[in-house]
Amino acid sequence: MRIAVVGTGYVGLVTGTCFAEVGIDVTCIDIDVNKIENLKKGILPIYEPGLEEMVMRNTQKERLSFSNDLATSIQGCDVAFIAVGTPPGEDGSADLKHVLAVARAIGQHMTNYVVVVTKSTVPVGTANKVRTAIEQELEKRGANIPFDVASNPEFLKEGAAIDDFLKPDRIVVGVASQRAEEVMSKLYKPFLMNGHPLIFMDIPSAEMTKYAANAMLATKISFMNDIANLCEIMGADVNMVRKGIGSDVRIGNKFIYPGIGYGGSCFPKDVKALIKTASENGYEMRVLKSVEEVNENQKSVLFNKINNHFKGELAGKTFAVWGLSFKPKTDDMREAPSLVIINKLLEQGAKVKAYDPVAMKEASHTLGNTVEYGKDEYETLIDADALLLVTEWPEFRSPNFNVVSRLMKDKVVFDGRNIYDAAEMREKGFVYYGIGVKQQVEEEKVTLG
Numbered sequence: 001m002r003i004a005v006v007g008t009g010y011v012g013l014v015t016g017t018c019f020a021e022v023g024i025d026v027t028c029i030d031i032d033v034n035k036i037e038n039l040k041k042g043i044l045p046i047y048e049p050g051l052e053e054m055v056m057r058n059t060q061k062e063r064l065s066f067s068n069d070l071a072t073s074i075q076g077c078d079v080a081f082i083a084v085g086t087p088p089g090e091d092g093s094a095d096l097k098h099v100l101a102v103a104r105a106i107g108q109h110m111t112n113y114v115v116v117v118t119k120s121t122v123p124v125g126t127a128n129k130v131r132t133a134i135e136q137e138l139e140k141r142g143a144n145i146p147f148d149v150a151s152n153p154e155f156l157k158e159g160a161a162i163d164d165f166l167k168p169d170r171i172v173v174g175v176a177s178q179r180a181e182e183v184m185s186k187l188y189k190p191f192l193m194n195g196h197p198l199i200f201m202d203i204p205s206a207e208m209t210k211y212a213a214n215a216m217l218a219t220k221i222s223f224m225n226d227i228a229n230l231c232e233i234m235g236a237d238v239n240m241v242r243k244g245i246g247s248d249v250r251i252g253n254k255f256i257y258p259g260i261g262y263g264g265s266c267f268p269k270d271v272k273a274l275i276k277t278a279s280e281n282g283y284e285m286r287v288l289k290s291v292e293e294v295n296e297n298q299k300s301v302l303f304n305k306i307n308n309h310f311k312g313e314l315a316g317k318t319f320a321v322w323g324l325s326f327k328p329k330t331d332d333m334r335e336a337p338s339l340v341i342i343n344k345l346l347e348q349g350a351k352v353k354a355y356d357p358v359a360m361k362e363a364s365h366t367l368g369n370t371v372e373y374g375k376d377e378y379e380t381l382i383d384a385d386a387l388l389l390v391t392e393w394p395e396f397r398s399p400n401f402n403v404v405s406r407l408m409k410d411k412v413v414f415d416g417r418n419i420y421d422a423a424e425m426r427e428k429g430f431v432y433y434g435i436g437v438k439q440q441v442e443e444e445k446v447t448l449g
């Protein structure tokens with residue numbers, strides 16, 4: 001089989017590379033000349049564990065190629081994936097201009113039957129717009145070439161995208177014809193080895209599935225954050241509550257970790273877009289509106305704890321920040337809660353020394369030199385008034401706390417991801433704040449501090 005993947009961002013690049021990995025002939029297309037030149041040299045625009053080696057391997061085997069030329073690359077393809085960006089417009093709705101521009105280009109240049117698949121997260125109804133755009137272009141050309149549209153949402157997690165693609169829990173494909181179903185079945189056959197299903201459905205349902213999945217996951221997180229905040233007030237420990245409820249298989253033990261709010265390129269954008277789609281169609285997503293509101297508040301929870309601890313006197317204080325990316329194993333800074341926390345600290349005149357294992361370069365695009373960057377996590381601690389654990393990178397889980405204590409001016413830890421044990425930390429002499437864990441009583445702090 002031969003396929004084209006248009007858009008070499010996160011989704012497109014992982015999709016194209018993983019299809020090449022199973023032996024399919026893939027051309028990844030992008031209008032960005034620089035990006036394509038770099039990809040040809042093996043320089044990737046994003047960090048994703050294992051992806052670079054996989055790109056190199058498949059390029060060498062000549063199963064994976066990169067091109068700026070959609071007109072030529074689309075010819076002879078069985079399937080064309082549209083995996084370009086759908087940035088949120090001012091009003092929260094997904095902007096389809098890139099998706100439709102690609103659809104038009106496909107219509108202008110296709111020479112044979114092709115299944116045009118939307119892979120980008122797009123609102124319900126987009127595949128129909130793609131179909132119309134292609135039809136219009138074919139009509140202009142006076143060409144009578146059959147084609148189908150399909151919707152194939154991605155469920156990749158950054159940091160684990162290759163595994164998610166190669167061993168998916170499920171593959172969802174929305175189709176409107178038997179022919180498209182057959183092509184998509186053949187394409188995905190190599191990925192069904194672990195017995196997980198390839199689920200065919202109508203196109204609007206597939207488009208909705210993506211939003212419903214992300215909205216449900218975001219809901220779990222905001223729900224747990226709400227519970228965590230209440231636990232604190234009531235003297236309960238959310239870590240215990242999480243274990244208690246997570247052992248019920250109907251609830252499940254995944255995605256119920258409270259923290260400093262969800263970030264990234266998907267949840268914030270998709271939750272907003274779904275609320276918007278509903279309201280445009282006369283329906284109010286009441287649960288999701290609260291999910292979003294809770295998430296916005298949650299990004300301030302750690303700052304509020306810091307502000308309370310230091311009684312509002314943050315000017316001149318130094319804060320060590322561990323972790324900048326929105327989650328571990330990625331350099332993605334989109335909607336990263338770290339940005340909200342750091343900016344609030346800077347506004348109060350505090351000094352921030354930050355370290356992230358991979359996102360420092362990405363972070364410096366947004367934060368510039370408003371913060372100092374440590375060469376490792378320990379360096380950020382020198383003379384710090386407090387440590388803020390913001391992203392739960394594995395290497396931050398078990399630091400040498402003797403060194404940590406020695407380097408810090410004041411032994412105060414604000415753990416935004418509950419990766420440390422409150423009792424152990426307090427035994428080690430730290431003043432410890434977690435999310436939804438029992439607060440340290442004032443006398444304890446004085447004796448320990």
Ligand code: UDX
Pocket residue numbers: 154155156157158159214217221254255256257258259260261262263264265266267326327
């Ligand atoms: C998500 C979906 O998981 C994926 O299926 C979809 O295709 C794209 O969006 P991703 O954005 O890579 O993937 O990140 P994910 O691992 O889902 O985490 C999203 C956010 O939720 C992060 O900010 C993370 O820190 C937060 N989170 C996650 C929590 O706060 N608690 C949890 O229990 C889980």
